[in-house]
Amino acid sequence: MFSKSCEYAIKIMTFIAFRQAKSKEHIGLDAISEAIDSPKAFTAKILQQLTKADLLKSVRGRTGGFYLDQNRVIVIADIVRTIDGSKILEGCLLGFGECQDENPCVLHHQIKKERKSLKNKLNSTDIYTVAKRVNRKKAYFKE
Amino acid sequence: MFSKSCEYAIKIMTFIAFRQAKSKEHIGLDAISEAIDSPKAFTAKILQQLTKADLLKSVRGRTGGFYLDQNRVIVIADIVRTIDGSKILEGCLLGFGECQDENPCVLHHQIKKERKSLKNKLNSTDIYTVAKRVNRKKAYFKE
DNA sequence: TCATATAAAGATATTAATATCCTTTTATCC
DNA sequence: GGATAAAAGGATATTAATATCTTTATATGA
Numbered sequence: 001m002f003s004k005s006c007e008y009a010i011k012i013m014t015f016i017a018f019r020q021a022k023s024k025e026h027i028g029l030d031a032i033s034e035a036i037d038s039p040k041a042f043t044a045k046i047l048q049q050l051t052k053a054d055l056l057k058s059v060r061g062r063t064g065g066f067y068l069d070q071n072r073v074i075v076i077a078d079i080v081r082t083i084d085g086s087k088i089l090e091g092c093l094l095g096f097g098e099c100q101d102e103n104p105c106v107l108h109h110q111i112k113k114e115r116k117s118l119k120n121k122l123n124s125t126d127i128y129t130v131a132k133r134v135n136r137k138k139a140y141f142k143e
Numbered sequence: 144m145f146s147k148s149c150e151y152a153i154k155i156m157t158f159i160a161f162r163q164a165k166s167k168e169h170i171g172l173d174a175i176s177e178a179i180d181s182p183k184a185f186t187a188k189i190l191q192q193l194t195k196a197d198l199l200k201s202v203r204g205r206t207g208g209f210y211l212d213q214n215r216v217i218v219i220a221d222i223v224r225t226i227d228g229s230k231i232l233e234g235c236l237l238g239f240g241e242c243q244d245e246n247p248c249v250l251h252h253q254i255k256k257e258r259k260s261l262k263n264k265l266n267s268t269d270i271y272t273v274a275k276r277v278n279r280k281k282a283y284f285k286e
Numbered sequence: 287t288c289a290t291a292t293a294a295a296g297a298t299a300t301t302a303a304t305a306t307c308c309t310t311t312t313a314t315c316c
Numbered sequence: 317g318g319a320t321a322a323a324a325g326g327a328t329a330t331t332a333a334t335a336t337c338t339t340t341a342t343a344t345g346a
Contacts, residue, residue: 063314187293
C-alpha cells in the first residue's frame with residue numbers, strides 16, 4: 001500500500017512526536033533508526049525529505065537533531081503525500097490519469113466509498129494522537 | 144496501491160468477462176492488450192500468471208486464446224492475491240511480519256476498520272458484476 | 287503434411303525503489 | 317581556533333518491478 005520509505009516516514013514522525021512529549025531535546029538519526037528499526041543511511045535520506053517538505057525541523061552541529069514544530073498539526077496523510085505523493089489518496093486505482101465520476105475505470109464506483117473513508121481517516125489521524133497510544137503501550141514502532 | 148501488473152490483471156479479467164458475455168469465442172492477446180491499452184509483451188506475461196493460477200483458461204494453437212470457466216465466481220480479491228500477494232489485504236501497513244491486535248504497529252488500530260471494509264469490498268466484488276457495468280457504459284477499461 | 291496462428295517459456299533490457307558510502311557544511315565545546 | 321558531532325548533499329550499489337524480444341510448443345486448416 002505505502003512504499004517502504006513511507007512506512008519508515010510514518011514511524012519516524014510518530015516516534016519523534018512520542019519522544020518530544022517527554023523531552024524537548026533534539027532527536028538524532030541514531031536514536032531514530034534504532035527506535036523504529038530501520039537502516040540508518042536510508043533513514044537519513046527520508047529525514048531529509050521530511051525536513052525539506054517542512055514536516056520536520058532540523059538543527060546541524062554538535063547538539064543537532066530533529067524536532068517538530070508543535071504549533072503545527074500533522075496528520076498521517078501529510079506524510080503519505082510528501083513521500084508517496086497524492087496518487088494513493090486521490091489517483092485512479094487502475095492508473096487512469098483522469099478517472100472521474102464521468103469517465104470511471106472499472107473499479108472507480110465500486111471502491112469509491114471505501115477509498116474515501118480510508119482517505120478521511122488518514123486526513124484526520126494526527127501524529128500526536130498516535131504518539132499517545134504508544135505511550136499507553138497500545139502501539140509499537142517495531143516488532 | 145496495486146502494482147501495475149495487478150492493475151492490468153484486473154482489467155484483463157473484467158474485459159474477458161465482458162467479452163465473454165457476448166460471445167463464447169476465445170479471446171487473444173492482441174484483442175486484450177488493445178482493449179485495455181496495455182503493453183502487449185508484458186500483458187502476455189500477466190496472462191500466463193493468471194492462467195497458471197487457474198483464474199483463467201487458455202488454449203494454444205490457431206483458434207487459441209483465453210476464456211473464463213463460467214462455473215467459477217472470481218472476485219477482485221482473487222486477482223489481487225494472485226498478482227500482488229495477500230500482503231496488501233492482510234499484511235501490516237507498516238511492514239511488521241506479525242501485526243496482530245496484541246502487538247500492533249502505530250497504524251494498526253487506527254485504520255483497522257477502513258482496511259476491513261476495503262478488503263470486504265474486494266472480496267465481494269465479482270468480475271461479472273463489474274463487466275455488466277461496462278456493458279451499460281458505466282465503466283471503462285481505458286481512457 | 288506443412289504453413290500459420292496462437293500461447294508458453296526463457297532470456298534480456300530498462301527503470302524505479304531501496305540502500306549504502308563518502309564528502310561537505312554547520313554548530314558546539316574545549 | 318581546532319577537534320568533534322551532527323545533518324545535508326552527492327555518488328554509487330543493489331534489488332525489484334516493468335517491459336521487450338526470441339524461441340519453443342501446440343493446435344488448426346488448407
